[in-house]
Amino acid sequence: MNRIPTASDIEQAHERIKPYIHRTPVMTSSSLDELAACQLYFKCENFQKVGAFKARGAMNALLSLSREQRAKGVATHSSGNHAQALSRAAKIMGVKAYVVMPRTAPAIKKQGVKGYAGEIFECEPTLAARESTLAEVIEKTGAVEIHPFNNYDVIAGQATVAKELLEEVGSLDFIVAPVGGGGLLSGTALAAKYFSPSTVVIAGEPELANDAFRSLQSGEIELPSPPTSIADGLLTSLSDKTFAIIREHVSRIITVTDPEIIQAMRLIWERLKIVVEPSSAVAFAAVLKEKSKFANKKVGVILTGGNVDIHNVGEKAV
Amino acid sequence: MNRIPTASDIEQAHERIKPYIHRTPVMTSSSLDELAACQLYFKCENFQKVGAFKARGAMNALLSLSREQRAKGVATHSSGNHAQALSRAAKIMGVKAYVVMPRTAPAIKKQGVKGYAGEIFECEPTLAARESTLAEVIEKTGAVEIHPFNNYDVIAGQATVAKELLEEVGSLDFIVAPVGGGGLLSGTALAAKYFSPSTVVIAGEPELANDAFRSLQSGEIELPSPPTSIADGLLTSLSDKTFAIIREHVSRIITVTDPEIIQAMRLIWERLKIVVEPSSAVAFAAVLKEKSKFANKKVGVILTGGNVDIHNVGEKAV
Numbered sequence: 256m257n258r259i260p261t262a263s264d265i266e267q268a269h270e271r272i273k274p275y276i277h278r279t280p281v282m283t284s285s286s287l288d289e290l291a292a293c294q295l296y297f298k299c300e301n302f303q304k305v306g307a308f309k310a311r312g313a314m315n316a317l318l319s320l321s322r323e324q325r326a327k328g329v330a331t332h333s334s335g336n337h338a339q340a341l342s343r344a345a346k347i348m349g350v351k352a353y354v355v356m357p358r359t360a361p362a363i364k365k366q367g368v369k370g371y372a373g374e375i376f377e378c379e380p381t382l383a384a385r386e387s388t389l390a391e392v393i394e395k396t397g398a399v400e401i402h403p404f405n406n407y408d409v410i411a412g413q414a415t416v417a418k419e420l421l422e423e424v425g426s427l428d429f430i431v432a433p434v435g436g437g438g439l440l441s442g443t444a445l446a447a448k449y450f451s452p453s454t455v456v457i458a459g460e461p462e463l464a465n466d467a468f469r470s471l472q473s474g475e476i477e478l479p480s481p482p483t484s485i486a487d488g489l490l491t492s493l494s495d496k497t498f499a500i501i502r503e504h505v506s507r508i509i510t511v512t513d514p515e516i517i518q519a520m521r522l523i524w525e526r527l528k529i530v531v532e533p534s535s536a537v538a539f540a541a542v543l544k545e546k547s548k549f550a551n552k553k554v555g556v557i558l559t560g561g562n563v564d565i566h567n568v569g570e571k572a573v
Numbered sequence: 574m575n576r577i578p579t580a581s582d583i584e585q586a587h588e589r590i591k592p593y594i595h596r597t598p599v600m601t602s603s604s605l606d607e608l609a610a611c612q613l614y615f616k617c618e619n620f621q622k623v624g625a626f627k628a629r630g631a632m633n634a635l636l637s638l639s640r641e642q643r644a645k646g647v648a649t650h651s652s653g654n655h656a657q658a659l660s661r662a663a664k665i666m667g668v669k670a671y672v673v674m675p676r677t678a679p680a681i682k683k684q685g686v687k688g689y690a691g692e693i694f695e696c697e698p699t700l701a702a703r704e705s706t707l708a709e710v711i712e713k714t715g716a717v718e719i720h721p722f723n724n725y726d727v728i729a730g731q732a733t734v735a736k737e738l739l740e741e742v743g744s745l746d747f748i749v750a751p752v753g754g755g756g757l758l759s760g761t762a763l764a765a766k767y768f769s770p771s772t773v774v775i776a777g778e779p780e781l782a783n784d785a786f787r788s789l790q791s792g793e794i795e796l797p798s799p800p801t802s803i804a805d806g807l808l809t810s811l812s813d814k815t816f817a818i819i820r821e822h823v824s825r826i827i828t829v830t831d832p833e834i835i836q837a838m839r840l841i842w843e844r845l846k847i848v849v850e851p852s853s854a855v856a857f858a859a860v861l862k863e864k865s866k867f868a869n870k871k872v873g874v875i876l877t878g879g880n881v882d883i884h885n886v887g888e889k890a891v
Contacts (some may be wrong), residue, residue: 280598301846302846306846521883524848525848525883526885528619528620528624528845528847528848528849528879529846529847529848530842530843530845530848532845561846565839565842565843
């Protein structure tokens with residue numbers, strides 16, 4: 256797709272991917288509502304296929320290719336959830352997925368890709384090496400690149416998260432989503448614009464990876480920060496396609512510190528009894544940070560995924 | 574109630590408590606099915622009010638008392654989920670809850686009770702001190718004792734877990750539940766007997782707290798083991814009421830080691846993306862231990878609660 260997704264594009268994307276994704280639950284908690292002094296609706300993409308919303312965008316991208324386009328496979332460079340999501344989508348469609356990963360990527364991520372029969376090409380852990388290796392793979396195989404977020408079909412797929420949330424809850428005053436490369440956030444902004452124009456979309460971003468915040472201020476795509484935040488799904492910077500949408504439709508980016516992210520994540524684990532990854536907790540951390548902004552409002556919070564290394568799960572029950 | 578609950582007693586208990594409890598979801602996972610080589614149906618009582626199935630039994634016990642009986646309040650000794658469950662039920666009914674707790678109980682548990690306006694009486698951390706303190710409290714206040722499991726109304730309340738599971742899934746070949754004092758297990762056995770007679774009920778028990786296993790062998794209620802298992806909700810021994818039911822209706826107890834419990838708990842966290850306490854993982858650990866027994870069968874697994882101290886929830890996402 257070569258244009259910013261329309262309402263109809265998002266509706267069609269939703270119909271297209273429905274057989275292959277979960278309609279994830281929306282959870283509420285009276286104790287968290289009390290704590291945050293607003294009504295919270297958590298959209299639980301940690302229960303999504305491959306454990307993250309990325310399953311939506313990758314699936315829509317694969318389904319949107321023609322038979323000829325996808326015949327030679329799809330390729331991407333990713334060390335995160337998109338790698339697994341793309342491998343899964345390719346496997347469902349019966350085509351090859353080629354994934355360029357830094358050789359330093361954790362074994363568990365490589366296993367995830369291999370579990371869906373994705374083929375891994377290792378490279379040095381730099382952006383330059385990732386891009387040049389991907390170019391080589393594409394030249395060799397003839398595969399189509401599916402970028403994790405700078406792709407309108409991917410953005411339309413991610414937009415279905417907010418579409419479902421709005422369908423389920425009805426009107427919302429706010430939807431808060433985390434921002435990394437901006438695929439989810441731009442999709443969320445479009446879904447709100449089309450399906451609930453009065454809903455204000457706000458982003459949460461780690462202070463240690465505040466390039467989207469800086470980009471909105473400067474009006475240009477800023478370079479990413481050094482990769483130090485615990486929210487390691489949010490370290491990439493925006494792309495031209497996502498920045499253009501976010502710039503126009505996202506009301507504000509609230510930055511949060513790593514301790515605030517950890518605190519929000521613990522609250523979600525303890526009160527909702529669900530496992531979410533640190534990047535997932537950034538949106539809730541933003542709500543807690545600016546309570547007065549959200550006071551007594553209906554606030555949708557997108558929990559993006561649940562892929563964490565489970566260590567130390569051996570504490571005594573309380 | 575002074576008799577073993579009948580089918581009608583359990584049905585009435587269910588109607589009675591419905592307005593005050595969650596009908597918790599049943600979760601499935603294709604990857605866990607593959608791993609266990611059977612079809613698993615996880616009944617998620619970690620999402621229950623107060624974070625555990627205990628909300629059911631306590632609520633039914635309170636609702637089954639006459640206005641006169643409950644006027645002077647209710648009392649128990651407990652350092653676990655029953656203390657919170659009873660305090661919550663009492664608060665809903667507008668009566669006092671008196672909870673005897675060892676002075677060494679974690680602050681978080683005491684806070685939980687106080688959060689529901691329960692009144693705490695501290696004692697030395699021995700069973701003798703707990704019982705004598707409870708006797709004093711009851712003499713002083715005139716409150717009715719609600720035992721955590723040696724109480725037929727409590728057992729009828731806990732039986733509604735398996736009743737809902739059977740309603741949701743239809744026929745099951747097995748239901749596996751953990752056993753501590755036996756309230757849940759005896760309720761589960763009764764529910765299966767009445768509502769799905771072909772379903773075999775099996776228990777999981779920590780090897781380090783295998784008093785129920787030993788009791789079934791010896792035909793007498795055996796003393797508890799030293800409290801060393803990580804599954805700290807399962808350290809108590811059976812009571813006369815629960816033992817009589819379990820002895821007649823539970824087909825077998827499978828004991829599992831602490832490392833097996835931790836492994837099962839990690840799988841639940843990683844694959845289902847939900848937070849469960851170690852005691853909750855004992856039933857699943859039992860299924861994994863005796864795979865051949867359950868092969869290709871439909872197996873209900875009761876996840877009893879999700880109240881864990883969340884430490885170290887700060888690992889990098891994968």
